[in-house]
Amino acid sequence: MLFNSFEFLLFLPLVLLGYHGIVIHYGNRASLLFLACASLFFYGWWKPEYLWIILSSIVFNYLVSLLLLKQVASGKDHARRLLLAGGVAGNLALLGFYKYAGLMVTAFNSLSPAQFSVPDIVLPLAISFFTFQQIAYLVDISAGKTRGGNFPDYLVFVTFFPQLIAGPIVHHAEMMPQFQSRNRRGIKLEDLQIGLSLFALGLAKKVLLADNLAPLADASFALADAGQSQGSVSAWMGAGAYSLQIYFDFSGYTDMALGLGRMFGIRLPLNFFSPYKARNIIDFWHRWHMTLSRFLRDYLYVPLGGNRRGRPRRYLNLLLTMLLGGLWHGAAVTFILWGGLHGLYLCINHGWRWLLGRLQLSWLAHYRSYGLLCGLVTLLAVVLAWVVFRAETSAGAWRMWQDMFAFSGAEDLKILYRQRASDFDLLLKSLLPVHVPLGDIWYFSLAQDAILLLLGGLLCLCLPNSIELFRHYHPSVSAVPEFSGSTATSRLAWKPSLAWAAGLGLLFFASLMSLARVAPFLYFQF
Amino acid sequence: MRRYLTCFFAIFLLLSVAVLFLNYRVDPFGAWRTHDKPLSVFSIGNVSYARLAKAHWIAQQQSDLVVLGNSHAVSAFQADQLRRHLDASTPFNLALLGTSLSEMTRNMRHAYYASGARRFLVVVDLLNFRDHTTARGNEFTVALALDDSLGSRYFAARNFAATTYSWAATTRSLLALRAGYLDSNTAEGFVKNCKNEIQGGPLSRLVSSAQARRDMFQSTDYLGTGDSTAWREPLGELMAFIAQQQLDVTFLVPPFHLSYYYALDASGAWDKHQQMLQLLVESIVAAGVEQHTHLVDFTAFNRYTGEFHSDPRARLDYWLDADHFNCAMAELIIARTAQLINPAGQIAPESEARLGARVTAANLAEHQRRLNHELQAWKAANPEAHAWLSRRIQPLP
Numbered sequence: 001m002l003f004n005s006f007e008f009l010l011f012l013p014l015v016l017l018g019y020h021g022i023v024i025h026y027g028n029r030a031s032l033l034f035l036a037c038a039s040l041f042f043y044g045w046w047k048p049e050y051l052w053i054i055l056s057s058i059v060f061n062y063l064v065s066l067l068l069l070k071q072v073a074s075g076k077d078h079a080r081r082l083l084l085a086g087g088v089a090g091n092l093a094l095l096g097f098y099k100y101a102g103l104m105v106t107a108f109n110s111l112s113p114a115q116f117s118v119p120d121i122v123l124p125l126a127i128s129f130f131t132f133q134q135i136a137y138l139v140d141i142s143a144g145k146t147r148g149g150n151f152p153d154y155l156v157f158v159t160f161f162p163q164l165i166a167g168p169i170v171h172h173a174e175m176m177p178q179f180q181s182r183n184r185r186g187i188k189l190e191d192l193q194i195g196l197s198l199f200a201l202g203l204a205k206k207v208l209l210a211d212n213l214a215p216l217a218d219a220s221f222a223l224a225d226a227g228q229s230q231g232s233v234s235a236w237m238g239a240g241a242y243s244l245q246i247y248f249d250f251s252g253y254t255d256m257a258l259g260l261g262r263m264f265g266i267r268l269p270l271n272f273f274s275p276y277k278a279r280n281i282i283d284f285w286h287r288w289h290m291t292l293s294r295f296l297r298d299y300l301y302v303p304l305g306g307n308r309r310g311r312p313r314r315y316l317n318l319l320l321t322m323l324l325g326g327l328w329h330g331a332a333v334t335f336i337l338w339g340g341l342h343g344l345y346l347c348i349n350h351g352w353r354w355l356l357g358r359l360q361l362s363w364l365a366h367y368r369s370y371g372l373l374c375g376l377v378t379l380l381a382v383v384l385a386w387v388v389f390r391a392e393t394s395a396g397a398w399r400m401w402q403d404m405f406a407f408s409g410a411e412d413l414k415i416l417y418r419q420r421a422s423d424f425d426l427l428l429k430s431l432l433p434v435h436v437p438l439g440d441i442w443y444f445s446l447a448q449d450a451i452l453l454l455l456g457g458l459l460c461l462c463l464p465n466s467i468e469l470f471r472h473y474h475p476s477v478s479a480v481p482e483f484s485g486s487t488a489t490s491r492l493a494w495k496p497s498l499a500w501a502a503g504l505g506l507l508f509f510a511s512l513m514s515l516a517r518v519a520p521f522l523y524f525q526f
Numbered sequence: 527m528r529r530y531l532t533c534f535f536a537i538f539l540l541l542s543v544a545v546l547f548l549n550y551r552v553d554p555f556g557a558w559r560t561h562d563k564p565l566s567v568f569s570i571g572n573v574s575y576a577r578l579a580k581a582h583w584i585a586q587q588q589s590d591l592v593v594l595g596n597s598h599a600v601s602a603f604q605a606d607q608l609r610r611h612l613d614a615s616t617p618f619n620l621a622l623l624g625t626s627l628s629e630m631t632r633n634m635r636h637a638y639y640a641s642g643a644r645r646f647l648v649v650v651d652l653l654n655f656r657d658h659t660t661a662r663g664n665e666f667t668v669a670l671a672l673d674d675s676l677g678s679r680y681f682a683a684r685n686f687a688a689t690t691y692s693w694a695a696t697t698r699s700l701l702a703l704r705a706g707y708l709d710s711n712t713a714e715g716f717v718k719n720c721k722n723e724i725q726g727g728p729l730s731r732l733v734s735s736a737q738a739r740r741d742m743f744q745s746t747d748y749l750g751t752g753d754s755t756a757w758r759e760p761l762g763e764l765m766a767f768i769a770q771q772q773l774d775v776t777f778l779v780p781p782f783h784l785s786y787y788y789a790l791d792a793s794g795a796w797d798k799h800q801q802m803l804q805l806l807v808e809s810i811v812a813a814g815v816e817q818h819t820h821l822v823d824f825t826a827f828n829r830y831t832g833e834f835h836s837d838p839r840a841r842l843d844y845w846l847d848a849d850h851f852n853c854a855m856a857e858l859i860i861a862r863t864a865q866l867i868n869p870a871g872q873i874a875p876e877s878e879a880r881l882g883a884r885v886t887a888a889n890l891a892e893h894q895r896r897l898n899h900e901l902q903a904w905k906a907a908n909p910e911a912h913a914w915l916s917r918r919i920q921p922l923p
Binding site (some may be wrong): 006189192193196197200496497498500501502504505506508509512513514515516 | 537538542545687688691695
């Protein structure tokens with residue numbers, strides 16, 4: 001089930017009511033069981049036949065965790081390590097089969113004379129997320145960072161629907177205390193209004209911004225993937241549109257997840273914090289998909305040796321981590337290239353820092369203009385990397401890059417806008433005092449896209465993010481990063497006023513009107 | 527706290543009721559059937575809603591002739607043409623934009639079971655059916671088809687929610703209100719104006735200059751990716767249903783503007799076009815439905831497909847754009863089809879303009895030989911245009 005669907009808008013109040021009633025009448029344990037069942041219903045809505053995969057994975061990991069706990073208690077280090085390795089391998093095997101079997105067979109076929117048919121496997125929803133979450137759980141159990149719990153608790157930890165499909169990737173230690181400390185008063189009004197407001201804000205980001213930017217990005221990348229030239233203006237608009245689409249898509253999803261969790265009184269970890277305001281790539285990865293970065297750092301980069309084995313090894317570790325991070329997003333060459341590109345960016349960033357230190361130029365960082373320049377370069381690097389991420393093929397990405405740097409004019413823009421007359425165009429056309437032929441109304445689409453690009457840029461670069469807006473109400477279990485404290489941010493901060501209620505109610509309704517067009521979140525595919 | 531939530535939901539509910547009232551009153555997609563003349567013309571531009579409204583609407587009535595197909599059939603065929611030329615008393619145009627063969631088969635089943643239709647006019651776009659991709663919005667018709675189970679009721683409810691609470695519906699309702707649609711005196715004129723706008727308004731010129739030609743062939747999805755492998759299975763299912771129910775079906779291969787055929791040839795897709803035609807004939811034969819299934823191919827190089835105006839603002843007599851004919855051409859097509867498929871099963875003599883030919887397994891080779899000959903003749907007569915296109919068009923994979 002999608003958060004941005006009519007079904008979910010029916011599902012949510014029913015689950016909230018059910019949860020509230022069960023907490024009051026039957027206590028916390030029953031309510032958690034109800035929440036787990038509701039979450040499995042939510043998951044199974046897409047393909048009920050895939051429920052057995054997530055349930056098998058949960059049972060497998062729970063059993064391994066019980067055995068691990070025994071080994072930890074008895075101090076048998078070797079057995080514990082073997083068991084952990086087996087548990088992690090089991091998880092990776094499941095993920096590998098469903099996500100990478102096709103890629104592996106294709107790669108094998110290209111290298112060997114023997115040809116195998118490429119399996120046509122449908123990727124189970126959220127498999128990357130719940131697999132990583134459970135790997136982290138096993139590692140934490142093995143390291144003694146968490147004590148485990150009973151099966152219903154574990155079930156709700158993995159399946160809690162606000163974070164099940166696309167994260168945040170949560171730790172057992174940060175979630176279970178919250179689940180277990182529920183009191184018998186049920187859902188609090190304060191949690192409900194904060195959660196609802198965050199949800200409305202996230203939904204608006206998704207359906208009003210991301211989904212409306214998608215057609216421009218799709219059209220532009222379709223041209224590039226078909227090998228067609230489209231001119232620099234089109235290519236930059238397409239790349240910009242996708243950069244903003246994925247930003248608002250993921251940011252919207254994260255807000256909705258935080259909001260939904262909060263409605264149940266659960267605070268999820270931070271996952272997104274104005275990444276396009278980052279001053280460098282290291283900073284970017286502290287702001288974009290923060291829980292994935294945390295996972296990659298704690299369970300891959302650090303075990304590989306991190307920065308403890310000298311600079312060359314550190315760069316190699318960074319590259320490996322980001323390549324695998326890219327591969328996590330999907331079994332395609334473009335994702336690997338994207339990961340590699342970000343690995344390279346991180347190496348350059350660390351190298352640059354080292355060089356500045358050696359040249360005793362670290363003071364540059366105190367200059368605002370230097371910071372702005374760094375931010376601009378970072379944004380440019382991120383947008384260029386998104387091109388590889390979004391393109392269907394590496395050839396398509398190359399075509400796009402070529403067009404972006406061909407510095408040609410805007411005369412080919414019309415190619416992008418053929419047959420893209422929207423309802424909005426027709427309305428505008430009917431309102432204009434002069435006659436505009438149907439063949440010319442693509443100018444409206446162009447104007448609409450230009451406005452969306454500008455608005456999107458303004459929102460993500462100049463305005464406070466949702467976490468900053470709600471910071472006085474502790475929207476997340478994580479500590480909010482350093483608050484800018486600017487007057488504008490303070491003035492805009494959310495408060496339970498009628499003005500905010502009316503504004504968000506309006507936004508929520510505007511979002512409802514866009515639900516007819518079903519557009520899954522981009523991160524659902526990963 | 528309570529005031530905040532009350533205000534939030536009050537605004538939300540107020541707007542919800544207002545939009546429900548507006549869209550129910552105007553009913554821009556004919557989904558509620560609050561008017562005798564739903565603004566079906568609007569549904570041309572909206573794939574999902576047309577699917578919902580049409581599939582729902584046909585289930586409310588008996589239809590003796592149903593048109594299936596994609597954009598060609600959507601934008602041109604009118605019910606009155608079918609009444610006049612094909613003796614249909616309750617015809618229905620169930621064609622949908624961007625359809626696939628699989629979806630068309632489902633719609634044929636839907637029309638058969640829900641509306642009792644036994645005659646079908648199937649407009650087969652040989653290279654542009656979306657069987658190689660997942661056609662968006664297909665779920666809209668699946669939901670309404672065939673049975674009355676809880677599942678289909680759920681989808682119907684969901685789709686009505688989508689039809690009512692959407693920007694598309696609301697914008698169209700506002701447009702209709704602005705044009706005074708609810709005033710019955712102006713309703714007829716309003717629909718007519720919309721049709722004129724869409725079907726006969728000033729169009730970009732087609733082949734009057736190199737610039738115009740360049741624009742035409744740069745559309746990203748201009749040349750379809752017809753794939754006989756992807757076609758074979760859904761085509762087999764379609765034929766199996768026709769055979770099983772003994773349906774009376776006429777397949778029409780629609781005409782395109784001559785420039786489209788040039789583009790096919792220049793990009794190497796002309797042979798593919800011909801292969802698909804062959805596959806269609808073979809499927810008819812393999813299913814054993816020749817007795818009650820006809821195939822009329824309107825692929826041609828004649829004065830209709832070669833219509834040309836030097837004035838870029840001129841309206842074309844037969845075309846909306848290079849691959850979509852208008853109502854005037856549809857009139858000729860229907861009339862010619864009726865002429866070719868007479869009740870006695872005789873093949874009528876072809877007209878001077880060679881507009882449409884009935885194709886069977888027996889005359890397929892001859893038909894294709896003639897088309898190839900005509901193509902070469904047109905190329906020879908217009909070498910400059912063909913050379914320009916050859917340079918311009920990317921070969922299909």
